[in-house]
Amino acid sequence: MGHIRITATGEPDISPITRRYEFSAGDEDVLAASINQVRGVLHRGLRININDALLLYGGYAGFMTRDGIDGAKIADGAASLLTEDRVMIGVPEMLDRLDIEVVYGSSTVKISIRRPIGRRTPRGLAPRQPEKMHRQEISAGRPAR
Numbered sequence: 016m017g018h019i020r021i022t023a024t025g026e027p028d029i030s031p032i033t034r035r036y037e038f039s040a041g042d043e044d045v046l047a048a049s050i051n052q053v054r055g056v057l058h059r060g061l062r063i064n065i066n067d068a069l070l071l072y073g074g075y076a077g078f079m080t081r082d083g084i085d086g087a088k089i090a091d092g093a094a095s096l097l098t099e100d101r102v103m104i105g106v107p108e109m110l111d112r113l114d115i116e117v118v119y120g121s122s123t124v125k126i127s128i129r130r131p132i133g134r135r136t137p138r139g140l141a142p143r144q145p146e147k148m149h150r151q152e153i154s155a156g157r158p159a160r
Contacts, residue, residue, distance in 0.1 A: 098134065115127075
């Protein structure tokens with residue numbers, strides 16, 4: 016059993032948003048499927064909303080923690096997940112800072128990411144991709160088919 020708690024702090028006039036995802040061993044498949052659905056939206060060239068962005072960041076941190084990756088490396092990879100041109104208008108302003116806490120088994124990782132959504136990618140250049148999220152679909156511990 017574990018949980019992912021993610022708090023997004025935006026501009027001063029916007030209240031912080033907190034999402035908490037609790038899961039047990041069997042729930043990893045559901046979490047992975049939800050994340051892959053968001054990735055499918057991005058793959059089709061559509062923009063995602065704040066809830067999808069929080070799910071993507073939280074899931075990334077959760078699965079990386081499960082795989083034993085340290086917090087600094089998770090924060091570095093998470094900071095390159097999305098760019099302004101991949102999210103709906105207003106999302107970058109609402110996600111000025113992310114505080115993520117992942118509890119997975121006996122591991123607890125706390126991560127803080129300032130301005131997690133990168134600038135728009137110049138035409139013809141691909142954004143830097145984090146290691147695991149783009150090599151294969153998230154598979155809740157099983158090899159992707």
